[in-house]
Amino acid sequence: MMSRRGCVLAAVLAAAVLLGFASLLNGWFGSGPLAKDQDFIVPNGASLSVVADRLEEKGIIRSSRGFALRARVFGGGGGIKAGEFRIPAHASASKVLSIISSENVIRRFVTVPEGMPSIMVQERLMAVPQLTGEVAIPDEGSVLPDSYAFENGEPRQTVLRRMQAAMNRTLKELWAERAPDLIVKTPEQALILASIVEKETGKPEERRMVAGLYSNRLKKGMLLQADPTIIYPITKGKRLGRRILQSEIQAMNDYNTYTMVGLPKHPITNPSGASIEAVLHPADTDALYMVADGTGGHVFASTLEQHNANVAKWFAIRRARGEL
Known part of the structure; x- marks a missing residue:
């Protein structure tokens, strides 16, 4: 039989094991030290020990x-x-590992709307901290x-x-499936005309009609005689x-389609895939x-007489609105 002293020693050891295990559990499932939500980046190829050091540096564990x-x-x-994760305040160590596993x-996006010119694309990129x-x-x-995902700290x-x-990929794919007998003979010409269609289209469903008219x-x-080509320079x-x-209107330059026949020298904006597709599949119209x-x-009109009547209606609308 175990002596009384042995029983006491066994009980002490058992209690110590239980306390140690309880401490182990508390350190894993208990509330963490992070005071408020924080984003945390796990670098590509980082080991568990390296990530653990970074977590401690950030006050997360x-x-x-x-x-x-x-x-x-x-x-x-x-x-x-690897990636960027949102760690909630007071997340337990268990929760932290669950999140980074x-x-x-976190998905961050920068959006370029249809028809945004390149100068504004540059400004938008520079404005993303x-x-x-x-x-x-x-x-x-x-x-x-389009909307483009990026990582925190990406160039x-x-x-x-x-x-x-x-x-480049979209233009190549759409050009390969273009309709026959187009007025545009190269992908570059299609891009230029699509940029005008983008700027001149009032409603998305008009794209092919506008493309047909300009074709x-x-x-x-x-x-x-596209007004946006006057404005671009x-x-x-x-x-x-x-x-x-x-x-x-009377200015002579590489863009003004009121004083030059044909397409401008370069695009006047960044056209959407839908506008490029419209140029490559224009409406069958005599407009x-x-x-x-x-x-x-x-x-739309196919004769100058019809057009002048439509212009008169438009001016009547504007007068009724008090714009003239």
């Missing part, structure tokens, strides 16, 4: 060694993912409007390259904020003219 030990005991000690990576480095104004028409130039690669004018050797695609001056209809869209 109390002890990197204790975290690594408990992770191996309770969490398998592996499976952490999950697919709940999570991105790094400088970026120049990209070539007009080189960026595909702006890297994000821009993704935008431009998306445009008809090009085929006939008519001036395109003045503002680089930004809003003019006033009426176009007569001197600007040569269009004017605003008062609803955000246009009314």
Whole structure:
């Protein structure tokens, strides 16, 4: 039989084991030291011990060694993912490991709306504080409007390259499936005309009709007379904020389609894939003219007489609104 002293010693040892285990559990499942929600980045290829050190530096856990030990005991000690994660205030060590082992990576996006000119793309990239480095104004028409995911600390130039690669890929795919007998003979010409369609389209459903109209004018050797091509050399695609001056209408440059036959030398904005597709599959129409209809869209005409009547209606609408 065990002596009384032996029983006491066994009880003490058992209590110590229980206390140690309880401490181990509390250190794993108990409330953490983080005072408020914080974003945390797990670098690519980082080991558990390296991540644990960073967690301790950020005040997310109390002890990197204790975290690594408990992770191996309770969490398998592996499976952490690279990326940026949101750690809630007072998250337990167990919760922290669960988060950085999950697919709940923070997704950050920068959006280029349809028809945003390149000067504003550059301004938008520079305004994102999570991105790094400088970026120049990209070539007009080189960026595909869309939303692009990025990582915290990623270079702006890297994000821009993704935008431009998306445009190159989209233009190549759409050009390969173009309709026959188009007035545009190269992908570059399609991009230029699509940029005009983008700027002149009042409603998305009008894209193919506007593309058909401008294709008809090009085929006939008519001036395109697209107002946005007058504005582009003045503002680089930004809003003019006033009426176009007569001197600007008469200006001779590489963009003004009121004084030059054919397409501008370069795109006047970054067109959407939908506008490129419209140019490559224009509506079968005999329309040569269009004017605003008062609803955000246009009314189309095939003769100058019809067009003048439509213009008269538009001016009547504007007078009724008190705009004239």
